[in-house]
Amino acid sequence: MTDILQLLVAGLATGGIYALVAVGFTLLWQTSQTINFAQGEFVMLPAFFVLIGMGYFGLAFWPAVALGGAASVVVLGLAFKKLMVDPMIRHGVLPLVIATIGLAILMKEAVREFWGADAWPFPALGATTDVTVFGAVFAVQSLLILAICIAVVVALQLFLGGTLTGRCMQATAQNPTVARLLGIRVERMILYTFLINGALVTVASLLITPIYLAKFTNGEWLGLYAFIAAIIGGFNQARGAIAGGLLLGVVDNFAAAYISSQYRTAIPLLILIVVILFRPQGMFGRIEERTV
Amino acid sequence: MRRSKFVLAFATLMLLSGAAGADVKFAYVGEISGSIAVSGGNFRDGIILAVEEINAKGGILKEKIALTLYDTQTNPGVARSQMQKAIDGDPYVILGPIFSGNVKVTMQMVRQAEIPDFIGGEAAELTTLGSPYLFRTSFGQQIGMPKIANYIRDELKAKTIALIWVNNDFGKGGRDRLIKELTARNIKLVADVSTESGQVDFAADVVKLKAANADAVFVYSNEEECARIMREARKQGLKGPFVGDTTLLSQKTIELAADAANGVVGHVGLTADAPIPAVTQFAQRFQKRFNYKPDHNGIKGYTAVYAVKYVTEKKLGKFDRKGFAKTMHGLTITPQDEPGILMETTWDGTGEIDRISFLAEVINGKQNISKVLPKLGK
Numbered sequence: 001m002t003d004i005l006q007l008l009v010a011g012l013a014t015g016g017i018y019a020l021v022a023v024g025f026t027l028l029w030q031t032s033q034t035i036n037f038a039q040g041e042f043v044m045l046p047a048f049f050v051l052i053g054m055g056y057f058g059l060a061f062w063p064a065v066a067l068g069g070a071a072s073v074v075v076l077g078l079a080f081k082k083l084m085v086d087p088m089i090r091h092g093v094l095p096l097v098i099a100t101i102g103l104a105i106l107m108k109e110a111v112r113e114f115w116g117a118d119a120w121p122f123p124a125l126g127a128t129t130d131v132t133v134f135g136a137v138f139a140v141q142s143l144l145i146l147a148i149c150i151a152v153v154v155a156l157q158l159f160l161g162g163t164l165t166g167r168c169m170q171a172t173a174q175n176p177t178v179a180r181l182l183g184i185r186v187e188r189m190i191l192y193t194f195l196i197n198g199a200l201v202t203v204a205s206l207l208i209t210p211i212y213l214a215k216f217t218n219g220e221w222l223g224l225y226a227f228i229a230a231i232i233g234g235f236n237q238a239r240g241a242i243a244g245g246l247l248l249g250v251v252d253n254f255a256a257a258y259i260s261s262q263y264r265t266a267i268p269l270l271i272l273i274v275v276i277l278f279r280p281q282g283m284f285g286r287i288e289e290r291t292v
Numbered sequence: 293m294r295r296s297k298f299v300l301a302f303a304t305l306m307l308l309s310g311a312a313g314a315d316v317k318f319a320y321v322g323e324i325s326g327s328i329a330v331s332g333g334n335f336r337d338g339i340i341l342a343v344e345e346i347n348a349k350g351g352i353l354k355e356k357i358a359l360t361l362y363d364t365q366t367n368p369g370v371a372r373s374q375m376q377k378a379i380d381g382d383p384y385v386i387l388g389p390i391f392s393g394n395v396k397v398t399m400q401m402v403r404q405a406e407i408p409d410f411i412g413g414e415a416a417e418l419t420t421l422g423s424p425y426l427f428r429t430s431f432g433q434q435i436g437m438p439k440i441a442n443y444i445r446d447e448l449k450a451k452t453i454a455l456i457w458v459n460n461d462f463g464k465g466g467r468d469r470l471i472k473e474l475t476a477r478n479i480k481l482v483a484d485v486s487t488e489s490g491q492v493d494f495a496a497d498v499v500k501l502k503a504a505n506a507d508a509v510f511v512y513s514n515e516e517e518c519a520r521i522m523r524e525a526r527k528q529g530l531k532g533p534f535v536g537d538t539t540l541l542s543q544k545t546i547e548l549a550a551d552a553a554n555g556v557v558g559h560v561g562l563t564a565d566a567p568i569p570a571v572t573q574f575a576q577r578f579q580k581r582f583n584y585k586p587d588h589n590g591i592k593g594y595t596a597v598y599a600v601k602y603v604t605e606k607k608l609g610k611f612d613r614k615g616f617a618k619t620m621h622g623l624t625i626t627p628q629d630e631p632g633i634l635m636e637t638t639w640d641g642t643g644e645i646d647r648i649s650f651l652a653e654v655i656n657g658k659q660n661i662s663k664v665l666p667k668l669g670k
Contacts, residue, residue: 003499003502003503006495006499006528007495007496007499010495010496010528011495014493014495112325116329116333117324117325117326117329117333118329118330118333118544119330119516119519119548120548121547121548121550130527130528130529137528137529139527139528141527142527211492211520211523211524212492212493212520213492213516213519213520213548215516217327217490218492221492252493252496253493253495253496254496255496256493256495256496256497257496257497257499257500261485261486261487261488261496261497261500262459262486262488264496265488
């Protein structure tokens with residue numbers, strides 16, 4: 001029983017990070033028809049901005065986090081939109097997708113070239129101690145990760161549903177033409193989405209890097225898992241992305257513990273295949289129809 | 293007549309300039325990126341330091357060493373193509389790979405090219421595959437595992453072991469050898485958890501180790517994975533002692549695992565913390581040059597270059613690859629013969645290495661040597 005509890009909490013903590021990254025996927029798709037295959041590298045990069053702040057500018061951890069966060073929002077939000085998405089989206093979704101694949105390779109190799117191929121330790125956000133609940137030992141870090149992920153997702157949902165700007169962003173996602181007719185500044189709403197994605201990947205990076213270490217290859221597997229989570233949950237629903245991420249984290253952990261650690265990476269892919277075959281819109285997604 | 297004199301003068305000038313600028317080529321074919329870039333980078337930097345020192349003193353037989361680096365990306369397919377590129381460059385010696393899987397796929401190519409190759413791989417079978425041109429720079433698992441099994445039996449007095457290992461040539465070889473040694477000492481294996489190279493999440497694996505409730509936990513993986521395993525193990529409150537061989541106690545693992553590495557014990561073949569003045573001085577020079585402390589891979593790369601220098605200058609007096617390989621078999625080099633070798637080292641007829649080694653414990657983020665173990669040949 002204690003093992004199951006531990007696996008569940010560890011899985012939810014990892015799944016929470018997948019959920020944050022997957023929500024970014026879905027937000028970008030909904031508002032701007034952007035599928036960003038560099039999303040994993042977007043999570044890898046903020047950690048290195050923080051390390052640069054600490055290593056080269058001599059900042060303490062939290063000031064470096066502030067600097068890294070600001071740099072991430074500007075580079076991964078604003079610059080990404082202005083320099084890549086806006087010029088490419090005119091030519092359709094596929095050229096943009098290919099461009100983001102190229103961007104992922106560029107980011108990964110740039111970090112390897114300028115920072116190095118080694119893994120680097122990264123400070124934890126909270127205490128590295130344990131708590132015991134019902135006989136099961138939980139790391140404070142895992143509980144913190146879960147709490148932060150929940151808080152961020154709740155805050156995002158409140159923002160999107162409870163503020164004027166958020167509702168305008170939702171309107172833009174649902175129908176940009178009508179939104180424009182209603183006087184909503186559509187371009188600005190899309191920009192906000194990119195900035196929010198920049199912030200989400202920064203949070204994910206700060207949560208995951210202390211455990212997995214800062215390394216240029218971190219984005220590969222994380223981007224893949226987050227993409228699978230978004231598909232499983234529903235690519236056009238933020239709720240779906242959250243559910244998909246949490247489910248994936250838990251299933252991955254339990255599969256490794258009770259089925260086979262050698263085939264753990266196959267289980268999420270099997271789930272993906274089943275979902276695509278029998279419910280292609282995802283668990284919580286809407287069926288989208290297009291006029292031909 | 294004037295024309296022929298001119299041609300003769302020109303040809304002489306070209307020959308002289310060629311002789312004056314002659315370099316001896318070394319090739320490093322190693323893991324500069326990929327899942328064991330930590331090890332490959334250390335090995336490379338050890339080589340670079342040795343090459344710079346030797347070139348500053350005039351090189352080998354008055355020829356400067358020209359080192360070319362080739363990155364295998366910790367990928368066997370890439371390793372083969374990079375090794376072929378290296379061979380095409382006609383080097384005097386090849387250094388690396390470190391990843392045992394890459395050594396296996398490239399060793400026949402090197403053998404056919406008849407180029408001496410100093411490898412960093414530690415998988416037991418590498419020296420049993422019959423290449424007369426292959427030489428280790430650290431113990432094979434068949435040397436290290438008996439030593440650590442004795443430690444488990446005699447010092448830890450453990451009757452049961454939970455083993456977690458990386459599923460590659462290095463990990464499989466070590467696992468198989470360890471099981472053999474444990475069985476011979478009536479120590480039971482109660483958990484046998486395989487993990488993947490480059491794996492980042494070990495939560496489920498640590499749960500399995502906890503469930504085994506063993507007297508000790510043996511961790512056998514690459515440096516980054518060892519660090520992640522230790523962090524997860526401490527996170528989940530897995531009780532030790534944690535035992536390993538070289539990689540678990542390496543400098544990079546300690547750096548990455550931070551406090552999670554404290555209390556780890558094990559056997560180390562090479563360490564910058566060895567109580568040997570030559571090793572300490574090497575570590576200081578390495579730290580000054582590269583701004584980080586070397587691990588055992590740095591020592592491996594460094595001593596390999598000096599072994600080449602010693603054999604070429606003192607034993608052969610010329611650049612002769614076949615003669616080099618023949619001379620290496622059965623050779624012992626002492627620090628008196630060549631200070632760059634740091635510790636007395638012997639190679640046998642299969643290219644297997646023998647030196648003193650150490651038992652160590654990590655205390656407050658530092659590797660502390662608790663015992664020096666003699667060479668097997670003494």
